[in-house]
Amino acid sequence: MAESELARDVQSVLGVDPDAFNERVREDATVIKEEIEAGTFDNPQAIVGLEYEFYGVADDGSLARIPRRILEFVGFEKELGLHNAEMTASPQPLNEYGLAAQESEVRARLEAAAEPMDAEGLHLVSDAMWTIPPEGETAREYLTDSIDDDGTEIATNMSASTRYHAMANTDHPASMGLDAPHVTLDADTVMPEALITSIQPHYQVPQAVDLPTYFRYAVRLAGPLLALGVNSPFYPPDLYDEDASPDAILADGHDEGRIDVFEDVLNVPGKSEKVRFPRDLESVHDAVDAVVEDASIVPMPVETGGRFDDEFAHFRMKHGTYWRWVRPVFGGASRESANARIEFRPLPGQPTVRDTMAFQALLAGALEAMVARDHPLYDLPWETARENFYAAVRNGSDAEITYFGPEGETTDATEMYTDLFAQAEDGLRARGLDEEAAAKYLWPLRQRARHGITPADWKRERVRENLDDGASFENAVYDMQYDYLSYQHDTLITGSFADWTGRGGEVEAATHRSNRRG
Numbered sequence: 001m002a003e004s005e006l007a008r009d010v011q012s013v014l015g016v017d018p019d020a021f022n023e024r025v026r027e028d029a030t031v032i033k034e035e036i037e038a039g040t041f042d043n044p045q046a047i048v049g050l051e052y053e054f055y056g057v058a059d060d061g062s063l064a065r066i067p068r069r070i071l072e073f074v075g076f077e078k079e080l081g082l083h084n085a086e087m088t089a090s091p092q093p094l095n096e097y098g099l100a101a102q103e104s105e106v107r108a109r110l111e112a113a114a115e116p117m118d119a120e121g122l123h124l125v126s127d128a129m130w131t132i133p134p135e136g137e138t139a140r141e142y143l144t145d146s147i148d149d150d151g152t153e154i155a156t157n158m159s160a161s162t163r164y165h166a167m168a169n170t171d172h173p174a175s176m177g178l179d180a181p182h183v184t185l186d187a188d189t190v191m192p193e194a195l196i197t198s199i200q201p202h203y204q205v206p207q208a209v210d211l212p213t214y215f216r217y218a219v220r221l222a223g224p225l226l227a228l229g230v231n232s233p234f235y236p237p238d239l240y241d242e243d244a245s246p247d248a249i250l251a252d253g254h255d256e257g258r259i260d261v262f263e264d265v266l267n268v269p270g271k272s273e274k275v276r277f278p279r280d281l282e283s284v285h286d287a288v289d290a291v292v293e294d295a296s297i298v299p300m301p302v303e304t305g306g307r308f309d310d311e312f313a314h315f316r317m318k319h320g321t322y323w324r325w326v327r328p329v330f331g332g333a334s335r336e337s338a339n340a341r342i343e344f345r346p347l348p349g350q351p352t353v354r355d356t357m358a359f360q361a362l363l364a365g366a367l368e369a370m371v372a373r374d375h376p377l378y379d380l381p382w383e384t385a386r387e388n389f390y391a392a393v394r395n396g397s398d399a400e401i402t403y404f405g406p407e408g409e410t411t412d413a414t415e416m417y418t419d420l421f422a423q424a425e426d427g428l429r430a431r432g433l434d435e436e437a438a439a440k441y442l443w444p445l446r447q448r449a450r451h452g453i454t455p456a457d458w459k460r461e462r463v464r465e466n467l468d469d470g471a472s473f474e475n476a477v478y479d480m481q482y483d484y485l486s487y488q489h490d491t492l493i494t495g496s497f498a499d500w501t502g503r504g505g506e507v508e509a510a511t512h513r514s515n516r517r518g
Contacts, residue, residue, distance in 0.1 A: 007149035021299035028312035041208035046094035049202035054124040074113035081194030128232035128348030139236030155189035173268040181252040182244035196258040208340035212281040223388025230255035230396035231455035237474040255396030255456040278324035287328035354496040361441035368427030417449040
C-alpha cells in the first residue's frame with residue numbers, strides 16, 4: 001500500500017472509470033450546446049482576462065522553491081513545479097478603464113508580493129524558461145528526481161496536485177522528456193514541463209455563435225504575435241548534450257524553446273499529439289465537440305459547489321487537458337457571467353508588465369477590428385498559419401511569415417506589422433480608447449517590430465558577447481540570466497523591454513506617428 005497520502009490519492013484517481021467519465025462529458029456537452037442556443041453565453045461587452053505565470057529565484061539568481069504558505073499569502077496560485085506561481089487577473093471590460101484596471105491589478109499584486117518574498121530571500125521572475133538550477137543541484141536532477149511509492153511515480157519537486165502526478169501514472173502515451181536541438185532528457189514524470197512559464201490573454205466574444213470567426217483570426221495571429229514575443233532560446237546548460245558546441249547551440253537552437261518543451265513532454269510522435277496547433281472551427285458546436293472527442297488523460301472525480309459552470313463540471317475537468325495553442329473556453333460562475341472566450345496560449349513570459357499588457361492590447365484590438373472589417377487574414381490557409389507558427393518558434397523575428405493584408409499576400413515583416421498595429425489600434429479606439437492611449441499600449445511591441453529585437457535576440461546577443469569575452473558556455477548563459485534578472489528588477493512593474501535595448505526614452509507619440517506613416 002502507498003505510504004503517502006498523495007500517492008494514495010493518485011491511485012484512487014487512476015481507478016476512475018474512463019467510460020463513465022467520458023459519458024458524463026458528453027452529457028455536459030449537451031448542456032453547453034443547449035445554453036449556447038438559449039443565448040446564455042452571449043455577452044455584449046468585450047471582456048479580457050489574463051493568466052500570468054512566474055517562477056521563484058533566490059538572491060543569487062538560482063531557481064528556488066516557493067514555500068506554499070508564502071504563495072498563498074501573496075495571493076498567487078500553485079502551478080506544476082514547486083518554483084512556479086500563477087496570477088489570474090480579474091476579467092475586465094475591453095475599454096480604457098478596463099485595461100488600466102487590469103494593468104494596475106497586476107502591478108499592485110506584484111508590488112504587494114515583493115515584501116514577503118524578499119523576507120524569504122526570494123523574487124518572482126517573469127521569463128519563459130529558467131536556466132539557472134537550484135543551488136547545489138543540476139537542472140537534470142531537479143527535473144527528474146522522483147520516487148516510486150508502491151508503483152506510483154511521484155515527482156519530488158512537483159506541486160502536490162493529484163492531477164499533475166496522475167499524468168505520469170496513466171496508460172496514455174507521453175514522452176515525459178525533451179528532444180530539442182542538442183538537448184535530451186528522459187524523465188519518469190511530466191516535471192520537465194515546469195521549465196517553462198507563459199502569459200495567456202483571454203478574449204471574450206460578444207456572441208457565442210461567432211466564436212469560430214474570432215477563433216480563426218486568433219489562430220492566424222499566433223505566428224505574427226509569437227515572432228514578436230519569443231523569449232526562450234536557451235535551456236539550462238547542463239541539459240545540453242556533452243558534445244554540443246556553443247556555436248552549434250547558437251546556430252541550431254529555436255528562439256521559443258517553450259513550445260518545444262510542452263510538445264516534447266506531453267506528445268509521442270505517431271501515437272499521441274495532445275499538444276498541437278489547433279484546427280479551425282466550423283461552428284460553435286464544433287468547439288464543444290473538439291473537447292469531447294479529445295483523448296482523456298486523467299479522468300478524475302468531480303466536485304461541484306453550486307456554480308453555473310458546475311452544470312458541466314466533467315467537461316470543464318476534461319478541458320484542463322485539452323492542450324491547444326489557441327483554445328475555446330466556456331465558463332462562468334453564474335448564468336449572468338457565463339461567457340464563451342478564446343484562450344491565447346502561444347506567448348511566453350515577458351520581461352515586464354507593460355510588455356505583457358501590450359500583447360493583451362494587441363491581440364484584443366486586432367480581433368475587434370479584423371472581425372468587424374472582414375479582414376483578409378481570415379482567408380489565409382490553415383496550413384500556412386501553422387507553418388507561420390512553427391517558423392516563429394524556430395526563428396522568432398527572423399521568421400518568414402506569410403500574411404494576407406489589405407494589399408494582398410506579403411512576406412514583408414514591415415508591411416505585415418504596419419497593418420497589424422493599425423488594425424489593433426483601430427480596434428482599441430473602437431472600444432473607447434483615444435489615439436494616445438491606444439498608441440501607448442502598443443508602443444513596446446511597435447519598438448520590437450520596428451527594430452527587429454525580441455527578448456530572445458537580446459539573450460542570444462548577451463551569450464555571444466560573453467563567449468567572445470572567453471566565458472564557458474555555462475557561464476555565458478548564467479551571466480546573461482543575471483543580466484536579465486538585474487534589468488527586470490528595475491523595470492518589471494514600471495518599465496518596458498524597450499528600456500533594456502536603449503530605446504525606452506524615445507518620444508512615444510513621435511514613434512507612433514512614424515509607424516502610422518509606414
